Amino acid sequence: MATIKIPPVLRASVGGEREVNASGGNVGEILRDLASSHPATESQLFSAEGQLNRYVNVYLNDEDVRVLEGLETAVGDSDTLVILPAMAGG
Amino acid sequence: MSPSGAELLRQVKNQIEEIDPGVVHELIGEGIALIDVREVEEFAAGHIPGSKHVPKSYLETRIEAAVPDRDAHVVLYCQSGNRSAWAARTLVEDLGYSDVASMTGGITLWKDRGYEVEVPRALSAEQRERYSRHLLMGEVGVEGQVKLLDAKVLLLGAGGLGSPTALYLAAAGVGTLGIVDDDEVDLSNLQRQVIHTTARIGIPKVDSAEETIHALNPDVQVVKYPLRLNAENIMETITGWDIIVDGVDNFPTRYLLNDASVRLQIPVVSASILGFDGQLSIFKPYDGPCYRCLFPQPPPAELAPSCGANGVLGVLPGTMGLLQATEVVKLILGIGDPAIGRLLLYDALAATLSEVKVRRDPDCPICSRPPDSISDEEMGVFPDYEAFCAAAG
DSSP states (O other), X not given: OEEEEOXXXXXXXXXTOSEEEEOOSBHHHHXXXXXXXXXXXXXXXXXXXXOBOTTEEEEETTEEGGGTTGGXXXXXXXXXXXXXXXXXXX | OOOOHHHHHHHHHHHSEEEOHHHHHHHTTTTOEEEEOSOHHHHHHOBOTTOEEOOGGGXXXXXXXXXXXXXXXXXXXXXXXXXXXXXXXXXXXXXXXXXXXEETTHHHHHHHTTOOOBOOOOOOHHHHHHTHHHHTSTTTHHHHHHHHHHOEEEEEOSSTTHHHHHHHHHHHTOSEEEEEOOOBOOGGGTTTOTTSOGGGTTSBHXXXXXXXXXXXXXTOEEEEEOSOOOTTTHHHHHTTOSEEEEOOSSHHHHHHHHHHHHHHTOOEEEEEEEBTEXXXXXXXXXXXXXXXXXXXXXXXXXGOGGGSOOOBXXXXXXXXXXXXXXXXXXXXXXXSOOOBSEEEEEETTTTEEEEEEOOXXXXXXXTTSOGGGOOGGGTTOXXXXXXXXXXXX
């Protein structure tokens, strides 16, 4: 099970957790597993067409999955996914 | 019988390598470490260009900062070649440097040969005292302090992030600070906006910030912009500044700032905060990614709580603002590894600082193009965001 780091704005959708575990062999499967365990996250992560929303950055460990293979990027059990929306507070 | 001072000096000179100023002149730019071992006043009166200053009386404690590599080719000089001879022996015998020479005849002979001498801008006695802890550091010194005094840094916002940043940049002697803020001091600001005071509630933040800065350091010139940045005024406002510190509290201005700063090629030290979390990165146009490379689109209002009133731990903007101030000072001094192409993530509850990589987007709508091809009409544009925020309240 890979670890997913949950940003502050999504924590309410996962019962206040800062990190959750989810199953899957690639980024897309893991995020789908997250969305099925915590349905409130689905519309925040995915567009109506099933694509990852462009305003959500996802990193495999410290690398943006957009420069890897996107949702197809393979993920191992010891990997960490970081979900990172922009923040604008000052 | 103990030898006389003159005899001892002859012995020392026999033990070390001496090098003629003509040879040193040839070697400059070839990777030698040239060290002036004279006193502060002598160095300030004129020194060899490119030399570093390590007074002989502090040699043992400061040489490592100036020359970390003990196998580097080190050339020492003083006024006439005597103090540098003693210093050379210390470096070789006591500190283990392997390749050290003392320049014959010192800077006096160097000048007699007609070689160039650099006279640095002198600091006043008060400045030498005020910035003495900087002057003691090899990485700053007089040269670095002069860079700080000559620097022009524009702060967007005298709020949570801008307050600590402005205070510390002023204390560090950044010579010109611009402050953009159209707000007035409110009681609810004072939980975190430490540049303001209870007595100044109701007065413009730019005036309050200026008063605090001048009380802390009269060296600093403050340029006040009591306005809200928009597409009409941004180019005029940010032109001519060396570095911009972004602490604005909304997405439209962050995108607008990005586009204008790419166009003018001004680096932006950017931070944002929410709750217990902070993010920081430097967007240095064309050297690294821009804000749009990192966040191609702003999130919708429900994922962007900065649109409305939200809580923030009072000390968090202090932490993030001082990380910004640190990056600004590093950029001015040209030292260290700046946070370009990296997004630092501070989690106050977990007490962790982690980072992710930020790449330049080859298809970035802004920074994939030459700066002068970015038009006024394109700056800060993205779909209906202000309406979205307004709807979310």
